[in-house]
Structures are given as structure tokens and as C-alpha cells.
Amino acid sequence: MxxxxxxxxxxxxxxxxxxxxxxxxxxxxxxxxxxxxxxxxxxxxxxxxxxxxxxxxxxxxxxxxxxxxxxxxxxxxxxxxxxxxxxxxxxxxxxxxxxxxxxxxxxxxxxxxxxxxxxxxxxxxxxxxxxxxxxxxxxxxxxxxxxxxxxxxxxxxxxxxxxxxxxxxxxxLENDTLQPIQDWIRIHAFEKISLQSIANHFNYNKNYLSRKYKNETGIGITMQITKHRIDQAKLLLAESNLSIEEIAAYVGYDDAKYFMRTFRKFENMTPTQYRFTFNKRHFNKV
Missing domain, CATH: 2.60.120.10 (Jelly Rolls)
Structure with a gap:
């Protein structure tokens, strides 16, 4: 409803x-x-x-x-x-x-x-x-x-x-062939996945899949993966006490410095600056 x-x-x-x-x-x-x-x-x-x-x-x-x-x-x-x-x-x-x-x-x-x-x-x-x-x-x-x-x-x-x-x-959409791919990317975004590995998993040519995905969704597969990772990082920054390095690793980045550069590119601020925007909460506890 x-x-x-x-x-x-x-x-x-x-x-x-x-x-x-x-x-x-x-x-x-x-x-x-x-x-x-x-x-x-x-x-x-x-x-x-x-x-x-x-x-x-x-x-x-x-x-x-x-x-x-x-x-x-x-x-x-x-x-x-x-x-x-x-x-x-x-x-x-x-x-x-x-x-x-x-x-x-x-x-x-x-x-x-x-x-x-x-x-x-x-x-x-x-x-x-x-x-x-x-x-x-x-x-x-x-x-x-x-x-x-x-x-x-x-x-x-x-x-x-x-x-x-x-x-x-x-x-x-009667034949939404991309929906299973979108779901798979969302589930596995924090793992070591790439356009090539996704194409292999779904038996697509890499270049064909790249064009099809961007044409139908308006976003490239690599960008889609990054977006999922940054969204999860933002949630962890707001909701957890994990360090920046731990969050970077959690969302799939081996290099914390690269993660910080990517985060800043997306959010126009560093992960630490983003975390400082969430400093008050109204909790109910039992």
C-alpha cells in the first residue's frame, strides 16, 4: 500500500x-x-x-x-x-x-x-x-x-x-535485464569487483555491458560501485567510531589515502570534516 x-x-x-x-x-x-x-x-x-x-x-x-x-x-x-x-x-x-x-x-x-x-x-x-x-x-x-x-x-x-x-x-519494465546486475553490484560493492569481473559473472562483453549500463541508467558501472562505497562510508562516519582507515577497508579500499581523495571528490569535504557534522543524537534506550 x-x-x-x-x-x-x-x-x-x-x-x-x-x-x-x-x-x-x-x-x-x-x-x-x-x-x-x-x-x-x-x-x-x-x-x-x-x-x-x-x-x-x-x-x-x-x-x-x-x-x-x-x-x-x-x-x-x-x-x-x-x-x-x-x-x-x-x-x-x-x-x-x-x-x-x-x-x-x-x-x-x-x-x-x-x-x-x-x-x-x-x-x-x-x-x-x-x-x-x-x-x-x-x-x-x-x-x-x-x-x-x-x-x-x-x-x-x-x-x-x-x-x-x-x-x-x-x-x-517487462524485461529489465539490468536489474539483476544492479542488485549484484549493490550486494558486492565493498568487495574487489570491477567492470571486467561483473561482465564475466553475467557472461557479457565488457565494452557492451559498459555502454548498455550507462545508456540505461545514466551512470557508469565503476561510478556506481564508487557511489555505493561512498554512501556506506558516510553512514559509518555518522554512526560508528571506526577510524578512517577502518572505514576505508570496510567499503573496499586498500589505500586509505586514495579513499580520502575519492571521498573529498564526491562530498567536497574530508571524511573527518563530514564526521564532525554529526555530533548530536536523540537516543531512546531501554
Missing amino acids: YYCSKNFKGDSHFISAGIFMSKDSWIHSSRIIDSYEIICGIEGTLPMEVDNEFFEIEAGQMMIIPPGVPHKGFKQTQGTIRFLWFHFSLDTVQSLDQQEAQQLLTDDFCPNQLLLLPNYHDKLNMNRLYLMINQLLDLYQDQVVPPYIDAYLNSILYEITHQTMQLLKSSL
Whole structure:
């Protein structure tokens, strides 16, 4: 299911946000709230029952709970659990199923005013969303004026809408030969992979695959790998205490200096400077 507005004018309003953490067994309380809540899994599995549907939210997955809907944990968590959450209000939206959401791609309306939020998804670029939500948390901790934090909240909702529309477009392609390759690159990006090794794995000529991939996605394979690595590095810089050298190795770079040059080329700042932008957090702990 999707929550949709075809006349969205950036009029959502931020309420609260935080990071929940627990190393012990825990279960989400039963409640009904009067706002929307977005939950993004970071670590562990969060079992949730939402309006009599059962979900297990893991790292890299996102759920949206609408207002007025009963929800609760349906069993105790196991091991460490960690997730980002934030609440916001939103004017009236309509619920769409998958087919109705795909129909938006052919409808005659202004896409600049579209808001489309999936109630659950496991294929969004969560590294990008993690970073944006972390910046939202920093603004919340800094107690910035409401119009400022509302504007940033809206940018997150627009980002979710953009990614959702891109995924819907991909699902409409009857013979999307690149999707398995894109998935494989995403999964193996931190390993020692290259255009040649990917071409060999999928039995393509290297030059043909390079042209096809760039023509259909707008980005080269080598750049795609680098983008995945930098996105993960940004997340580790914001969320961990790993050293720059350890992060470089984690995302697939043997040479930390080369990693730092590449990072600066992408982000216009050093990894250390980037890390210093994330110095405040609102944690919930049990």
C-alpha cells in the first residue's frame, strides 16, 4: 500500500524524532497515535503488528505507520535492536495499491506536487535516507525554528517519493535485464569487483555491458560501485567510531589515502570534516 497526495505543497510538519536502542529483549507497546511515524531499521529485527498485518523490520527496511491505526510488537526482540524513528503530521492523503500507484506514471498531473510514500519497503536506498534522517535529528537537537526543520522533513518525504517512483518505473519494465546486475553490484560493492569481473559473472562483453549500463541508467558501472562505497562510508562516519582507515577497508579500499581523495571528490569535504557534522543524537534506550 502507498500513501499518496497529488497536490502536495510541502505542508508536512515535524513533531519528534530519535534513535531507539536496546541490547535486551524488548517488545513495542500497543498504541494508537495521531501522527504519521516512519521507522527505519538499522540493526536487529523489530517485530510489528500494524492494523492486523505482521511485519519484521530489519536493517535496510522502512515502515510507515499512519495515524489512527493500532500497532504493537507481536513478540519480543532478540539481541540488539536499533532503529531510527520520526513523527510528523500530514494533510489528507489517499491510500493506493500497487497497480494504482503504477498508474501514476501515466496519469496527467504535475509530478512536482506528488507525494508517494510506501507503507513498507525493503529496496529503497536506505544509506541515503539514514544520512538525511540523521541530519534531521541534528536539527531537532539544535532546536532550530519550526519552518527550518519542516523544510528538511519535506525534503526527506520528497526523497522517499523520488526513490519510490524510480522503483515503480523499474517494476513496469517487462524485461529489465539490468536489474539483476544492479542488485549484484549493490550486494558486492565493498568487495574487489570491477567492470571486467561483473561482465564475466553475467557472461557479457565488457565494452557492451559498459555502454548498455550507462545508456540505461545514466551512470557508469565503476561510478556506481564508487557511489555505493561512498554512501556506506558516510553512514559509518555518522554512526560508528571506526577510524578512517577502518572505514576505508570496510567499503573496499586498500589505500586509505586514495579513499580520502575519492571521498573529498564526491562530498567536497574530508571524511573527518563530514564526521564532525554529526555530533548530536536523540537516543531512546531501554
